[in-house]
Amino acid sequence: MLKSWKEIPIGGVVDEPGKSREYKTGTWRVLRPVLHLDKCVHCMFCWLYCPDMAIVIDSSGQKPKMIGFNYNYCKGCGLCADVCPTNAIEMRPETEFAEE
Amino acid sequence: MNNIDLKKARAVTGAEAVANAMRQIEPHVVAAYPITPQTPIVEYFAKFVSDGVVRTEMIPVESEHSAMSAVVGAAATGARAMTATSANGLALMHEVVYIAASSRLPIVMPVVNRALSGPINIHCDHSDAMAERDSGWVQFYAESNQEAYDLTILSLKLAEDESVRLPVMVSLDGFILSHGVEPVEFLPDEVVKEFIGEPKMIYPLLDTEHPVTYGPLDLYDYYFEHKRQQVEAMENAKKVFPKVAEEFYKVSGRKYDFVEPYKLDDAEYVMVALGSTNSTIKYVVDWMREEGFKVGALKVWMFRPFPKAQIQKYLNGRKGVVVLDRSASFGAEAPLYEAVKSALYNVAIRPQMGSYVYGLGGRDILPEHIRKAFEDALSGNLIADEQRYLGLRE
Numbered sequence: 330m331l332k333s334w335k336e337i338p339i340g341g342v343v344d345e346p347g348k349s350r351e352y353k354t355g356t357w358r359v360l361r362p363v364l365h366l367d368k369c370v371h372c373m374f375c376w377l378y379c380p381d382m383a384i385v386i387d388s389s390g391q392k393p394k395m396i397g398f399n400y401n402y403c404k405g406c407g408l409c410a411d412v413c414p415t416n417a418i419e420m421r422p423e424t425e426f427a428e429e
Numbered sequence: 430m431n432n433i434d435l436k437k438a439r440a441v442t443g444a445e446a447v448a449n450a451m452r453q454i455e456p457h458v459v460a461a462y463p464i465t466p467q468t469p470i471v472e473y474f475a476k477f478v479s480d481g482v483v484r485t486e487m488i489p490v491e492s493e494h495s496a497m498s499a500v501v502g503a504a505a506t507g508a509r510a511m512t513a514t515s516a517n518g519l520a521l522m523h524e525v526v527y528i529a530a531s532s533r534l535p536i537v538m539p540v541v542n543r544a545l546s547g548p549i550n551i552h553c554d555h556s557d558a559m560a561e562r563d564s565g566w567v568q569f570y571a572e573s574n575q576e577a578y579d580l581t582i583l584s585l586k587l588a589e590d591e592s593v594r595l596p597v598m599v600s601l602d603g604f605i606l607s608h609g610v611e612p613v614e615f616l617p618d619e620v621v622k623e624f625i626g627e628p629k630m631i632y633p634l635l636d637t638e639h640p641v642t643y644g645p646l647d648l649y650d651y652y653f654e655h656k657r658q659q660v661e662a663m664e665n666a667k668k669v670f671p672k673v674a675e676e677f678y679k680v681s682g683r684k685y686d687f688v689e690p691y692k693l694d695d696a697e698y699v700m701v702a703l704g705s706t707n708s709t710i711k712y713v714v715d716w717m718r719e720e721g722f723k724v725g726a727l728k729v730w731m732f733r734p735f736p737k738a739q740i741q742k743y744l745n746g747r748k749g750v751v752v753l754d755r756s757a758s759f760g761a762e763a764p765l766y767e768a769v770k771s772a773l774y775n776v777a778i779r780p781q782m783g784s785y786v787y788g789l790g791g792r793d794i795l796p797e798h799i800r801k802a803f804e805d806a807l808s809g810n811l812i813a814d815e816q817r818y819l820g821l822r823e
Contacts, residue, residue: 334657339631339662340532340594340655345640
C-alpha cells in the first residue's frame with residue numbers, strides 16, 4: 330500500500346537498510362518467462378545471466394536445479410530465454426496472466 | 430530599517446560582515462569556489478580557518494558544482510555546512526541547488542547578487558538568485574550590511590527548525606553591499622553560539638547504528654509526495670520565521686519580518702522592491718514627503734516563501750503600487766512584479782499597478798529615477814500590463 334506524503338520520511342531518505350526488497354520491480358514486466366521443465370537441462374545459464382537474481386533454484390542436491398522465477402523481481406527482460414540452449418524458457422505477454 | 434548604535438558598530442564591507450557571521454556560526458564544513466563579487470567572503474573566511482580562529486573543515490573545490498555537492502554531502506552527515514557564491518557560480522551549482530532543497534538539508538548560502546552572463550558582467554542585479562526562485566530554497570534579500578550579517582545568522586536557525594529543514598539563500602547586492610563599507614553592529618560570539626544552539630540532526634548519514642540512504646531513485650510512485658512535503662515545509666517556514674525573528678530581536682534588539690513598511694500609514698502610493706535599492710527609495714520617500722506627497726515603501730525581506738498575506742495586508746486599498754525589479758523575465762512579467770500583482774488579485778480594493786525594471790548589470794539607480802516612477806503613479810499613469818524601465822537609454 331502506497332503511503333501519503335504525511336507518512337513518509339522527508340527528503341526522499343530511505344530510513345532503514347534493505348528496503349529495496351519491498352520494492353516489487355516485477356510490476357514493470359511486460360513479458361513473463363514461463364519454464365518448460367521437460368526441456369530444461371539445468372545448465373544454470375539463466376541463473377548466471379539473470380540481472381535481477383530472479384531465477385529460483387534448488388541447491389539442496391549435488392547439482393543445482395532450476396525451479397522457476399521470482400516474479401516479484403523479474404522485470405521480464407528475456408535474457409534467460411535468450412541464453413537458454415534448449416529453448417526451455419518461453420516469453421509470454423503479461424496480459425495472458427491478467428486474471429492472476 | 431533597524432537603528433545602529435554607531436558607538437558599538439564597526440565599519441566593514443558586506444563581505445566582511447557575512448564572513449564574520451560565518452565565523453561565529455563556525456560551520457563544520459565550508460566548501461567554496463571564488464567568484465566576483467563573492468570572493469572576499471571566502472577570503473576572509475579562509476583567513477579565519479588558517480589563523481585557527483575557527484575549526485571549520487575548509488574545502489577549496491574545483492568548481493561551484495563541486496562546492497554545492499560537497500556541502501550537500503557534509504550536511505547529509507549532520508554537519509553544519511555553508512558555502513557562498515555569485516551569478517555564474519550559482520548557475521553552475523543549479524543542479525545541486527535543487528538536490529540540497531529536495532534532500533531537505535539546512536544549508537545557509539550567502540549569494541552576492543551579480544548579473545548572469547551573457548554578455549559577461551560582474552555587477553549587481555538579481556538575475557542569479559531569481560534563476561533559483563523555484564529551487565525550493567528560502568530566499569532573503571538584504572538592504573544593508575547589517576541585514577546581510579543578521580539574516581545569515583537568523584537563517585541558520587530557520588533552516589534547521591525541525592518543521593522546516595530547508596536551505597536558505599541570503600542575497601546581498603554585489604559590490605553595493607559586498608564591497609561597500611557600512612557600520613555594522615556585531616553580536617558577541619557567545620550570543621550567536623547560544624542563539625543558533627547545537628545542530629539538530631535528522632537522518633545523519635554517519636549514524637551507523639541507524640543506516641539511511643540519501644538520494645535514491647524516486648519515481649512516479651513517491652516523487653510527487655516528496656514535492657508536496659517541500660510545499661508544506663515552505664508553509665512551515667512562514668510559521669516559524671516570526672518566532673525566529675522574535676528570538677533574534679531578544680538577543681540583538683533588531684526586528685525582522687517578511688516585509689518592512691516605510692511611512693506606509695497614510696501612504697497612497699507605495700513602492701515595492703528587494704535589496705539595497707530600498708535605501709534609495711526611502712530617501713526619495715522622505716524627499717517627496719517634504720513636498721507633501723503621500724508616498725511610502727514596502728521592502729520585501731523574504732521572497733521565498735512569498736509573503737502573500739503581508740503583501741495583501743499592506744497594499745490593499747492603496748491608490749497606486751509601483752514594483753521595482755532588478756531582473757527581467759524575458760517574455761513575461763518581472764518576478765517581483767508578477768508575485769505582487771498575483772497577490773493583489775484577491776484584495777478588496779485593487780490598486781493601480783506599474784512594473785519598472787531597473788539596474789540590470791549594475792546600472793546605477795538614482796533618486797530621480799525613483800521619483801519619476803512615483804510621479805507616474807501620482808499622475809494616474811500606471812498601466813498594469815506595461816513594463817517600463819528606469820535608467821535605460823530609449
